[in-house]
Amino acid sequence: MYLSSGESSSMEVRMNKKYTNFLEKVAPATIIIFILIFLIPVIRDKVGKHNPVKKIKPPKVEKTIGTGYSSIDSLINKGLKEFGKGDYTSASRNLSKAHFYLSVKVKEGELKELPEGLLFYLALSEFYRGKIEKAEKLLEEECRKFTENEVYSWYLANIYIYKGEKSKARKELEHIISLNGKYREKAREVLSRL
Secondary structure (H helix, E strand, C coil): CCCCHHHHHHHHHHHHHHHHHHHHHHHHHHHHHHHHHHHHHHHHHHHCCCCCCCCCCCCCCCCCCCCCCHHHHHHHHHHHHHHHHCCHHHHHHHHHHHHHHHHHHHHCCCCCCCCCCHHHHHHHHHHHHCCHHHHHHHHHHHHHHCCCCHHHHHHHHHHHHHHCCHHHHHHHHHHHHHHCCCCHHHHHHHHHHC
């Protein structure tokens, strides 16, 4: 059976309409599915990738930090208060702001160095939020500046242990033992288990 030219063109029009109607119905859903396929992993990486860490007991906040800049001191001490309450996200936000402002003052020569303890509590805030790499970097910097503070070394050693970096942890634990302070026995005990 052969179709005349008039019949074939009307059949083509009907098929084109069916195809067009099909595309009009399916295209928006397809676009939404593709957007979700690509967008959800991006959102998940930015928002929920970091799991909070609770293995290492956080220290008590026993001090306030003063720099002489009241607005920055307010940020720091608000962050310390939030850290003490276990609100590590808010603590990180406030301590990060203070760290930024004080870093600018150090670079401009208005301040000699960052106050002791700022990087420690910022690092632990990041650690307890699950941002281990950032915590490690900040705490290493604090330990380089304040080599005699065994508390900083203790938490850095625990971060190394958490990450499975036993040789770095051993080095920190041996340093703690050499300081002969109150963490000496804890460090020995942990070192014997590595």
